[in-house]
Amino acid sequence: xxxxxxxxxxxxxxxxxxxxxxxxxxxxxxxxxxxxxxxxxxxxxxxxxxxxxxxxxxxxxxxxxxxxxxxxxxxxxxxxxxxxxxxxxxxxxxxxxxxxxxxxxxxxxxxxxxxxxxxxxxxxxxxxxxxxxxxxxxxxxxxxxxxxxxxxxxxxxxxxxxxxxxxxxxxxxxxxxxxxxxxxxxxxxxxxxxxxxxxxxxxxxxxxxxxxxxxxxxxxxxxxxxxxxxxxxxxxxxxxxxxxxxxxxxxxxxxxxxxxxxxxxxxxxxxxxxxxxxxxxxxxxxxxxxxxxxxxxxxxxxxxxxxxxxxxxxxxxxxxxxxxxxxxxxxxxxxxxxxxxxxxxxxxxxxxxxxxxxxxxxxxxxxxxxxxxxxxxxxxxxxxxxxxxxxxxxxxxxxxxxxxxxxxxxxxxxxxxxxxxxxxxxxxxxxxxxxxxxxxxxxxxxxxxxxxx
Amino acid sequence: xxxxxxxxxxxxxxxxxxxxxxxxxxxxxxxxxxxxxxxxxxxxxxxxxxxxxxxxxxxxxxxxxxxxxxxxxxxxxxxxxxxxxxxxxxxxxxxxxxxxxxxxxxxxxxxxxxxxxxxxxxxxxxxxxxxxxxxxxxxxxxxxxxxxxxxxxxxxxxxxxxxxxxxxxxxxxxxxxxxxxxxxxxxxxxxxxxxxxxxxxxxxxxxxxxxxxxxxxxxxxxxxxxxxxxxxxxxxxxxxxxxxxxxxxxxxxxxxxxxxxxxxxxxxxxxxxxxxxxxxxxxxxxxxxxxxxxxxxxxxxxxxxxxxxxxxxxxxxxxxxxxxxxxxxxxxxxxxxxxxxxxxxxxxxxxxxxxxxxxxxxxxxxxxxxxxxxxxxxxxxxxxxxxxxxxxxxxxxxxxxxxxxxxxxxxxxxxxxxxxxxxxxxxxxxxxxxxxxxxxxxxxxxxxxxxxxxxxxxxxx
Numbered sequence: 001x002x003x004x005x006x007x008x009x010x011x012x013x014x015x016x017x018x019x020x021x022x023x024x025x026x027x028x029x030x031x032x033x034x035x036x037x038x039x040x041x042x043x044x045x046x047x048x049x050x051x052x053x054x055x056x057x058x059x060x061x062x063x064x065x066x067x068x069x070x071x072x073x074x075x076x077x078x079x080x081x082x083x084x085x086x087x088x089x090x091x092x093x094x095x096x097x098x099x100x101x102x103x104x105x106x107x108x109x110x111x112x113x114x115x116x117x118x119x120x121x122x123x124x125x126x127x128x129x130x131x132x133x134x135x136x137x138x139x140x141x142x143x144x145x146x147x148x149x150x151x152x153x154x155x156x157x158x159x160x161x162x163x164x165x166x167x168x169x170x171x172x173x174x175x176x177x178x179x180x181x182x183x184x185x186x187x188x189x190x191x192x193x194x195x196x197x198x199x200x201x202x203x204x205x206x207x208x209x210x211x212x213x214x215x216x217x218x219x220x221x222x223x224x225x226x227x228x229x230x231x232x233x234x235x236x237x238x239x240x241x242x243x244x245x246x247x248x249x250x251x252x253x254x255x256x257x258x259x260x261x262x263x264x265x266x267x268x269x270x271x272x273x274x275x276x277x278x279x280x281x282x283x284x285x286x287x288x289x290x291x292x293x294x295x296x297x298x299x300x301x302x303x304x305x306x307x308x309x310x311x312x313x314x315x316x317x318x319x320x321x322x323x324x325x326x327x328x329x330x331x332x333x334x335x336x337x338x339x340x341x342x343x344x345x346x347x348x349x350x351x352x353x354x355x356x357x358x359x360x361x362x363x364x365x366x367x368x369x370x371x372x373x374x375x376x377x378x379x380x381x382x383x384x385x386x387x388x389x390x391x392x393x394x395x396x397x398x399x400x401x402x403x404x405x406x407x408x409x410x411x412x413x414x415x416x417x418x419x420x421x422x423x424x425x426x427x428x429x430x431x432x433x434x435x436x437x438x439x440x441x442x443x444x445x446x447x448x449x450x451x452x453x
Numbered sequence: 454x455x456x457x458x459x460x461x462x463x464x465x466x467x468x469x470x471x472x473x474x475x476x477x478x479x480x481x482x483x484x485x486x487x488x489x490x491x492x493x494x495x496x497x498x499x500x501x502x503x504x505x506x507x508x509x510x511x512x513x514x515x516x517x518x519x520x521x522x523x524x525x526x527x528x529x530x531x532x533x534x535x536x537x538x539x540x541x542x543x544x545x546x547x548x549x550x551x552x553x554x555x556x557x558x559x560x561x562x563x564x565x566x567x568x569x570x571x572x573x574x575x576x577x578x579x580x581x582x583x584x585x586x587x588x589x590x591x592x593x594x595x596x597x598x599x600x601x602x603x604x605x606x607x608x609x610x611x612x613x614x615x616x617x618x619x620x621x622x623x624x625x626x627x628x629x630x631x632x633x634x635x636x637x638x639x640x641x642x643x644x645x646x647x648x649x650x651x652x653x654x655x656x657x658x659x660x661x662x663x664x665x666x667x668x669x670x671x672x673x674x675x676x677x678x679x680x681x682x683x684x685x686x687x688x689x690x691x692x693x694x695x696x697x698x699x700x701x702x703x704x705x706x707x708x709x710x711x712x713x714x715x716x717x718x719x720x721x722x723x724x725x726x727x728x729x730x731x732x733x734x735x736x737x738x739x740x741x742x743x744x745x746x747x748x749x750x751x752x753x754x755x756x757x758x759x760x761x762x763x764x765x766x767x768x769x770x771x772x773x774x775x776x777x778x779x780x781x782x783x784x785x786x787x788x789x790x791x792x793x794x795x796x797x798x799x800x801x802x803x804x805x806x807x808x809x810x811x812x813x814x815x816x817x818x819x820x821x822x823x824x825x826x827x828x829x830x831x832x833x834x835x836x837x838x839x840x841x842x843x844x845x846x847x848x849x850x851x852x853x854x855x856x857x858x859x860x861x862x863x864x865x866x867x868x869x870x871x872x873x874x875x876x877x878x879x880x881x882x883x884x885x886x887x888x889x890x891x892x893x894x895x896x897x898x899x900x901x902x903x904x905x906x907x908x909x910x911x912x913x914x
Binding site: 058061104108109112127129132159163164166277307310321347377382385387388390392 | 501547548606607717722750757763788819822823825826829835836
């Protein structure tokens with residue numbers, strides 16, 4: 001029942017290796033069971049690029065991730081969506097490897113790649129057989145140091161992005177509502193615009209905008225590299241020195257200093273679209289990743305929506321048959337963000353009844369708190385989902401990188417079990433009481449007709 | 454693993470076919486109990502988890518007149534068994550952070566669980582009861598049917614979610630491989646608990662299925678534990694194979710177009726294709742290599758033309774979905790309504806180019822490297838290996854399927870490619886399914902073939 005936005009559809013039957021996607025991601029963390037803190041090696045190059053290495057020889061392959069600290073929160077009106085567009089342009093030619101060469105050379109060497117952009121990060125992912133690692137370093141170094149902006153490629157990529165935006169709206173009404181609710185919940189902070197950008201901005205940004213963006217954010221000192229797989233640390237170090245150390249560092253990007261003012265009263269949004277039954281979306285302002293209340297909020301989210309016995313699924317979908325889908329989203333974020341609760345109504349279900357039923361469930365957690373069993377359940381779920389994540393070299397690479405960035409230190413992933421275990425029933429009740437209040441809420445409804453109030 | 458030295462590696466464009474670290478199927482045990490149930494056990498110790506996957510011949514090809522019967526039966530397995538209610542099943546799995554799922558696809562039904570290894574005693578008995586002793590409580594079945602119908606309606610909001618149903622029906626006609634797995638509103642409405650029970654009795658006898666257990670355990674201990682749940686019941690024999698499943702796809706119609714109208718579309722979603730191949734086709738790896746070049750990777754010809762060179766779409770791909778006795782070939786993409794003809798023309802030009810020009814050595818080598826390099830990650834997790842083992846059982850594959858993969862890839866040549874293209878990549882009798890605004894595109898797409906029209910709101914496909 002998890003609703004993942006802009007999912008990576010690479011292995012889906014109908015979707016092409018759809019690289020260059022937008023992705024709001026969520027991860028859950030407890031420490032690696034068979035990996036110790038000292039197994040993860042790291043070094044920093046002279047230009048400020050930080051590299052993490054974890055040797056894992058379960059398959060003869062490597063996952064290499066580049067996490068740039070830039071996303072749609074670094075944009076402003078007029079260039080919204082440019083982080084994501086930039087992500088696409090990183091595949092469209094540099095100095096040594098011209099347009100189309102990056103993918104051609106990588107695939108000819110047995111590698112594949114993808115990338116995603118969120119509000120906070122842009123992440124490039126390479127997966128390849130370990131013997132071809134040097135090619136991958138060469139390819140990456142070329143585009144980090146010498147990206148080229150070919151005008152023809154810019155125009156054709158603009159078409160690709162417009163199709164990407166259009167196809168997600170075509171196939172998913174919730175997408176349309178999501179953009180509207182996000183835009184209403186935030187009115188000052190850059191989290192208010194969609195990661196993919198406004199259509200008019202996509203059509204109008206210029207080559208100059210791209211060049212400026214590149215110089216501002218794509219410097220080695222704004223990037224964390226994670227290499228996990230059948231490699232030796234010394235080999236990675238040698239290659240990093242040879243290919244990456246020579247790239248000059250850039251200025252520290254400007255801080256995002258805009259703070260979303262406190263919300264003072266419920267906001268409501270309506271989107272008209274011809275759907276068989278209404279779509280509902282609630283947003284509550286909550287603190288960011290790594291904040292003191294993060295772990296309590298993360299567990300609260302699981303209590304609401306993780307599994308068939310979760311509060312919302314059990315009550316709204318199974319018992320009352322009011323919705324055919326329900327879920328929540330609390331993504332990783334550098335700045336204070338929102339927790340989303342979404343639902344698609346069952347046939348003949350009135351949106352008012354559905355809204356009331358969901359708010360009643362939330363109200364119950366606020367008033368009565370949760371049970372000891374529920375708390376233990378979500379802690380068990382965190383552990384299981386963590387094991388599943390680290391079964392793959394990709395999962396490990398992503399976890400190390402995002403922990404380093406969102407929690408300030410990859411080592412925090414080793415203290416995470418303790419951080420989750422410390423959370424009590426009282427902590428969860430407190431965050432529910434503090435944030436699940438009407439004044440802090442935005443409610444979105446998408447339906448064929450708006451009912452007169 | 455041999456490591457190449459820093460200074461001798463010649464890498465800029467690898468034009469020779471490389472031997473990457475080869476993936477071999479890990480050791481496992483396979484045997485059949487007196488009651489006919491086949492068991493696979495494979496130890497994997499990287500994380501303290503166990504994955505169990507059971508497979509039965511309970512897919513939509515066996516639906517008969519009641520589309521969706523197989524899929525609803527599979528889901529309803531979790532609504533309660535002889536010894537556990539729906540709530541008990543859900544609470545036990547959820548509480549331990551474990552998972553249980555039951556689904557049917559076109560041919561097979563699968564029940565899968567995963568859990569922390571220490572929780573075996575608490576969860577495996579439930580799993581065993583679920584696949585052996587069903588109750589199909591009517592109240593739960595009716596609840597699910599009602600939501601199911603609402604889901605079918607919502608699915609029609611997403612052309613990419615439903616286009617395969619239209620396409621399969623169009624290509625297979627009355628051959629059961631054209632059955633929509635999720636059924637139709639009308640067919641789901643008519644299904645009763647008794648019919649689920651009847652389907653279960655026919656398609657889930659242990660002698661027809663297999664269970665694969667993969668993960669962090671000791672094989673000898675696990676064998677004894679698992680077997681204790683499946684005592685020697687009499688072996689039940691197989692339902693007969695309906696002759697229709699093996700019927701060849703016959704498309705003597707010339708090119709045909711199915712135009713599905715969706716009034717509020719901003720784009721046209723399309724599939725173009727025809728007859729494909731079955732699992733046991735001896736050329737399946739060779740076909741896969743050529744499909745990689747045509748539409749199976751980012752730099753494939755379709756994606757290059759429709760996306761990279763022209764910016765008409767976010768993605769284009771092709772594939773050969775293969776079943777036990779049948780298969781299809783398709784190319785798939787989507788584009789703004791105004792670009793419909795451009796995108797389809799380009800697709801057809803790419804098909805033509807494949808037939809006229811074939812492929813060169815450089816392209817073939819690249820595709821071989823790509824397939825070999827991307828192969829090991831497909832089998833990285835215990836869950837993926839459990840899936841693999843049940844797939845091998847269901848389709849009668851042996852280890853050579855994995856272990857000879859690289860050898861089979863290497864055996865492909867440019868000359869052989871010509872034969873494969875001519876033999877398997879459809880060029881005539883192409884079937885087009887287009888979902889979009891019919892009034893905007895109708896006149897322009899008549900050139901592709903005889904048009905049949907539907908509205909996306911109509912029940913069925």
